[in-house]
Amino acid sequence: MKKLIFATALSFVGLTAMANVETPELNMDETTVVVAQDFEEISVSDVPEAVTAAVAKDYPTAxxxxxxxxxxxxxxxxxxxxxxxxxxxxxxxxxxxxEM
Incomplete structure (x- = not known):
């Protein structure tokens, strides 16, 4: 019976050691830049003629x-x-x- 308990404890320790995966360290020195485009919705009729002409030329079915x-x-x-x-x-x- 002692061998069974010892074998169980040994396997538990072995499995626990294998499950211990190193987690990556968080690097606080890096800076992330997020660009907010701040677009506001407008009426389609307020789009300049040059922009609508470019759409018609490059995307004729759009x-x-x-x-x-x-x-x-x-x-x-x-x-x-x-x-x-x-x-x-x-x-x-x-x-x-x-390009955005």
Whole structure:
């Protein structure tokens, strides 16, 4: 009986040691930058003609579902294509596409 208790205790210690996985250390020296785009929804009719012309030229089957504008006169457009897919594109006031 002593051997059974000893074997059980030994296996428990062995399994516990194997389950002890090192957790990664949190590095507090790194800085994370989060950019808030601060877009406010506007009416689709308030989008400049240059931006709507760029959409018509580059996305001829797309319709602008929603439009947003930020303080830097940049526009976020939620587009919906005829096949039902949708996505967002960004443009400046002159109709140039920008990466966000």
């Amino acid at each position: 319709k602008v579902a929603k439009a947003y504008k930020n303080d830097q006169d940049q526009y976020k457009l939620d587009l919906t294509l005829e096949d039902g897919t949708s996505g967002s594109v960004y443009a400046d006031a002159e109709g140039n596409w920008i």
